[in-house]
Amino acid sequence: MATYTYETTVTWKGEHWGHLKCGNGPEMEFSAPPELHGHAGVMTPEDAFVAAANMCVMMMFLWAAERFKIDLISYECKAEGEKKIELDRTEIFTRVTLRPKIRARGTEEKRVRRALQSATKYSLVANSIKGDVIVDPEITIV
Secondary structure, X not given: OOOOOOOEEEEEEEOOEEEEEEXXXXXXXXXXXXXXXXXXXXXXXXXXXXXXXXHHHHHHHHHHHHHOOOEEEEEEEEEXXXXXXXXXXXXXXXXXXXXXXXXEEOOOHHHHHHHHHHHHHOOHHHHOOOOEEEEOOEXXXX
């Protein structure tokens, strides 16, 4: 079996600021969320967590749509992560809800739903989440 390695480097920049450099090239500033003494308007670990699930399911859906021969017109997905703070102050995401809006041409809605189920099933990030991953699609066939 193949093994792949992905790297990131984070550097503290003072106060509650950090800099992220991904092994694939992108770089960005990040902070804790404002409610945790961080800064608004920049990436947070919580944003990155929810975004990772959203991006991974979309990429797997594109793969599945090709395999299912779906003529995809558009895909847009809003994702929301629900975080719970336990009594001992530990935190966990209990749910990530994905709400994709999918437009396709000349196929059955059932086929698009099967492709979306396949995408979720094979999503590395979705499979790595302890909490529930809910997919609530809006599918339009033209």
